[in-house]
Amino acid sequence: MSKAILILCLALLTGCVGHYQQPAPEAPHATLNAQWGSNILMSGGTQVYYGFYDNHCHDTQETGVLGAISASQPEKNQFLIKPDRRIYLQAASMGIKTRNGDEILTHRTCLNISSFIPKNGATYQVSHSAPKSGCSLEVIDMQTGKAPDSLVVEKITKECGLGD
Structure with missing residues (x-):
């Protein structure tokens, strides 16, 4: 299953899927500031965000790819999204993990989808974490320090890369 996710993510990054059409800076928008979440399951790797307008991606x-997080160029970790319309934010993390300090590498992937209705002019911090088990996508309204009232953690469907 993890190979399917990796292939999906690579296809999305290479242009087989469209890119989310970010509004112009002078147009009404909300801002997403993406940050690396805590990551115990994976060493290095990639984190990518996608934006869709339905829960089936x-x-x-x-809609499509918002972008990948850059450790060396944090200015690339900011995305503009359209306000007042529910966005389904998909986060994918991929990387490797050594087993017991051995040379044996295990490929790990993690995928989450949450949706919310961004407010015009608001700034949200998003982070995708992979603790010892599972993974999670956190969305925080920077004005309140809390998750947006409209936030819903979505079930990952087959169309989005996993599920029944």
């Missing part, structure tokens, strides 16, 4: 001309 249907790619349209307006």
